[in-house]
Amino acid sequence: MPPSALRDRKRERTRRAILLAAVELxxxxxxxxxxxxxxxxxxxxxxxxxxxxxxxxxELLFPEPDDRVRAAVAAIATRRPGEQPVEVLLRALxxxxxxxxxxxVDDVNSRVAALRARVSRTVPSVSGRAAHAQLLAQREIAxxxxxxxxxxxxxxxxxxxxxxxxxxxxxxxxxxxxxxxHGVDDGEGLHRRIHETTARVLRPWLTxxxxxxx
Numbered sequence: 098m099p100p101s102a103l104r105d106r107k108r109e110r111t112r113r114a115i116l117l118a119a120v121e122l123x124x125x126x127x128x129x130x131x132x133x134x135x136x137x138x139x140x141x142x143x144x145x146x147x148x149x150x151x152x153x154x155x156e157l158l159f160p161e162p163d164d165r166v167r168a169a170v171a172a173i174a175t176r177r178p179g180e181q182p183v184e185v186l187l188r189a190l191x192x193x194x195x196x197x198x199x200x201x202v203d204d205v206n207s208r209v210a211a212l213r214a215r216v217s218r219t220v221p222s223v224s225g226r227a228a229h230a231q232l233l234a235q236r237e238i239a240x241x242x243x244x245x246x247x248x249x250x251x252x253x254x255x256x257x258x259x260x261x262x263x264x265x266x267x268x269x270x271x272x273x274x275x276x277x278x279h280g281v282d283d284g285e286g287l288h289r290r291i292h293e294t295t296a297r298v299l300r301p302w303l304t305x306x307x308x309x310x311x
Contacts, residue, residue, distance in 0.1 A: 115140045119157045158213040168192045
């Protein structure tokens with residue numbers, strides 16, 4: 098195996114060890130009660146090594162590149178003949194949701210997702226990070242939708258359409274995450290409830306998109 102491949106494997110093992118240590122400490126002690134030094138010690142690395150992999154404690158709850166956005170962009174790029182902007186957007190969002198579900202198959206990713214949903218309800222810095230990530234995702238998806246349909250949507254129209262749909266889903270999910278009765282403490286259950294809630298919120302758009310033009 099080439100030296101570069103060995104280094105990459107070692108880095109991935111260290112990164113995963115840090116992430117796993119953080120997840121276990123967050124679950125046992127709580128997010129606010131756990132420090133970076135605690136996590137580094139649990140992972141048997143120094144704090145300098147921790148910051149080589151994660152810029153902050155908040156970043157531990159957002160460990161993966163946003164593959165959901167890439168899945169949505171890919172769905173827009175592979176739009177079908179005759180599809181309207183709202184149809185492509187809805188298909189893109191479903192593709193993003195399916196991609197999120199694939200990541201939750203992994204136990205660590207599943208636990209991170211459940212922790213993120215819980216902690217976002219009570220920790221402003223994590224809530225802010227999640228909101229910023231959503232804003233960037235909306236901008237990227239809206240930009241790609243505008244490029245795909247330049248005659249139907251200008252930049253403002255694309256942003257409005259994406260904002261309306263994602264805003265509706267986000268509003269519903271915020272209630273889901275806030276209400277402990279909904280049971281979102283495990284990754285598999287979290288994904289199932291997100292999928293169900295998203296489908297319910299998108300149903301009016303899906304119905305309208307399916308109706309033939311008059």
